[in-house]
Amino acid sequence: GDSVTQMEGPVTLSEEAFLTINCTYTATGYPSLFWYVQYPGEGLQLLLKATKADDKGSNKGFEATYRKETTSFHLEKGSVQVSDSAVYFCALLIFYNQGGKLIFGQGTELSVKP
Amino acid sequence: EAGVAQSPRYKIIEKRQSVAFWCNPISGHATLYWYQQILGQGPKLLIQFQNNGVVDDSQLPKDRFSAERLKGVDSTLKIQPAKLEDSAVYLCASSLDRTGFGYTFGSGTRLTVV
Numbered sequence: 001g002d003s004v005t006q007m008e009g010p011v012t013l014s015e016e017a018f019l020t021i022n023c024t025y026t027a028t029g030y031p032s033l034f035w036y037v038q039y040p041g042e043g044l045q046l047l048l049k050a051t052k053a054d055d056k057g058s059n060k061g062f063e064a065t066y067r068k069e070t071t072s073f074h075l076e077k078g079s080v081q082v083s084d085s086a087v088y089f090c091a092l093l094i095f096y097n098q099g100g101k102l103i104f105g106q107g108t109e110l111s112v113k114p
Numbered sequence: 115e116a117g118v119a120q121s122p123r124y125k126i127i128e129k130r131q132s133v134a135f136w137c138n139p140i141s142g143h144a145t146l147y148w149y150q151q152i153l154g155q156g157p158k159l160l161i162q163f164q165n166n167g168v169v170d171d172s173q174l175p176k177d178r179f180s181a182e183r184l185k186g187v188d189s190t191l192k193i194q195p196a197k198l199e200d201s202a203v204y205l206c207a208s209s210l211d212r213t214g215f216g217y218t219f220g221s222g223t224r225l226t227v228v
Contacts, residue, residue, distance in 0.1 A: 043219040099169055099213065099214060
């Protein structure tokens with residue numbers, strides 16, 4: 001079935017370090033891919049998205065490229081800040097007869113130390 | 115634009131008791147979703163409404179969970195009777211239409227069953 005697998009956390013980095021959070025997916029058809037972020041005590045916020053192969057989503061210094069050949073959508077940031085500490089979820093949007101459904105990975109907790 | 119409103123923010127109940135959660139989606143959003151997020155896992159879709167009709171409830175434990183969306187606006191999710199394993203954050207989301215784009219999540223209700 002359709003699924004998303006993320007690298008396990010927690011990931012602990014020093015401020016200004018390079019970030020990569022791996023995400024791979026299994027899906028029939030052509031899903032859209034998303035990264036969501038959840039800050040402590042808050043709801044899920046859309047961070048970035050890509051709707052087709054080779055698209056690059058970007059926002060707030062984060063980037064991810066939709067790689068159909070490797071079924072991946074890895075999240076990257078060149079220089080993390082303490083304020084980036086949160087849980088990051090990779091998700092795919094797949095269409096069924098009933099409509100669109102978001103399927104999430106298990107989440108990766110990021111902790112950035114000053 | 116006002117976001118997706120949920121209440122209560124927190125709820126603690128004893129097992130076998132009943133509980134209800136409320137969601138008010140973004141005005142004009144036809145599609146409403148309830149997700150269950152167990153600690154350490156990604157959100158899992160429980161039920162999807164299109165206006166006031168159920169589109170997908172395949173993951174809803176119907177022996178104890180029920181949901182309704184009266185008049186195609188507000189929605190309530192009920193658990194009766196609650197079990198320890200129902201402890202989770204219950205997230206409501208809405209989108210403009212059934213294609214799923216424009217998903218916006220509420221802050222969630224954290225349920226603890228003791």
